[in-house]
Every structure is written in structure tokens, then in C-alpha cells.
Amino acid sequence: MSIRIGGLRVAVSVIIPAAGSGKRMGGGTAKQFLPLRGEPVLVHTVRLFSECPLVDEIVIAAHDRETTRELVGSLPKVTHIVAGGPERQDSVWAALQLVHSRPRVVCVHDAARPLLPADVLEQVLLAAGGYPAQVVAVPVKDTVKVVGSDGYVTGTPDRATLWAVQTPQVFWAEPLLHAFRSARAEGFLGTDCASLLERQGVPVRVHPGSHENLKLTTPEDFLLAEAILGRRSRG
Ligand code: C5P
DSSP, rough: OOHHHHHHHHEEEEEOOOOOOOOOSSSSGGGGGEEETTTHHHHHHHHHHOOOOOOOOOEEEEEHHHHHHHTTTTTTTTEEEEOOOOOOOHHHHHTTSSOOOSEEEEEEOOTTOOTTOOHHHHHHGGGGGGGGEEEEEEEOSSOOOEETTSSSSEEEGGHHHHHHHHHHEEEEHHHHHHHHHHHHHHHHOOOHHHHHHHTOOOOOEEEEEOOOOOOOOOOHHHHHHHHHHHHHHTT
């Protein structure tokens, strides 16, 4: 199994931004180090990629590099643990410095999403040959309102057009590097990587994700994550 762009076999580099402080979780420990079914969240996340046959290397951005190295430094395919930056975009940029110029695909996945189903990962990577930019996403379940700073609703977008975008997000390395350089030069800060490519006019394809691919943000998310992992372990 391999990925080809224009007939050429490409390598897959995974970037895992894991340098968040986890303020919304409360408590002093960053959420990527909190236990989930007896193991730190970060271990669950990195293992998903270590075990994927399509992945060649994994680069992790972290503030606490020592703890990160102890936890996941010896897992297969982890090649570098770099210092994270003040914003997620800075952390991804730091990791991108280690992505070489030879043809490759870069897959960015948040440390805080340890429940990504293996088949979703495999399918989005296998599709990468055909699309320079892909995001994994699910249709939103709630009605979404736009709310002004005064606390009043200013609009209700048509729900049928709204998708909640997750990670992984998968890109050809060259347009990704170009989009990051432009964003940095222009002082643009996005909450995901794809928004940087959208600014450059690169078409971003939506790949169907999973509602189980939670981003662990608040304590309730951990309860749900424990339940999902429990069900999976019972087969
Ligand atoms: O804060 P948020 O949940 O959006 O973070 C998404 C991912 O980005 C998390 O895995 C977090 O560890 C990472 N992050 C980072 N560097 C930052 C902020 C967040 O690597 N400065």
C-alpha cells in the first residue's frame, strides 16, 4: 500500500501538535498528558500513527519535550520532538521545518484527538494522491448561530452547508509550506491548517470523518472517550 502523486511514490510525514496548555480542562496538567483508560492521551494518539502502515515518520511539537520523549519517544516512526510555539499554528510550523523537500504528504493531527478510527486515517491518506488538501469533517448536528459581541444573534447559516472540521488534515507538502510562509509574512493566524491554504485559493476537499473523533477539551469529553474506548475494547 502506498500513495502516489503523478505516478511518483510519496512518503507520509505526520505532524502532531501537542503543545497546548489545556486551559479549558481546568487543573494543572495539560490534557495530552491526562490518563485515558490508564494511558496518557498522547500515547493513544501517537500509537494510531505508529501502527498505520502508510505512515513513514512522526514529528511531535511539545512544550514539555522531556515528558513527551519519555512517553512516546520510543514508539515506532517517532523521529523528532520539537519545541512548540505560542499558538497551534506556530507549533505546526516548527514541526514543518523538519519536513524535507522530497515529494511527500503531510498529515496534521491534534494530540487531543486520540479516538480517530484507524479506517478514517487510512482512507484519507489513500485519497491523498488525488487532492492537494483534505480535511476530515462531519456534518454539524446543532443549529449554528452567528452571535454579535452584544450577545444578540445576527444570523443563522443553513445547517445543510455546515461541517464541523476535525483533524487529520492532509496536504501535499509544497502548497502547505507555501501557505504557511504566506500566512507568516502577512500575520494571518488560522485555527486550522486548511484555512491557510484556502487563502491561497487551494481547493480543500472534505473527507467524511467520525463523530467518535472527539477533541478532548472539557472533562465531559473524557467521560465520553472512556465509554467509546470501553466499547471498542469489548469488540
Ligand atoms: O487548543 P486546541 O484544543 O485547539 O489545540 C489543538 C491541538 O493543538 C492540541 O493537540 C494542542 O496540544 C495543540 N497546540 C499546540 N501548540 C499550541 C496550542 C495548541 O501544539 N500553542
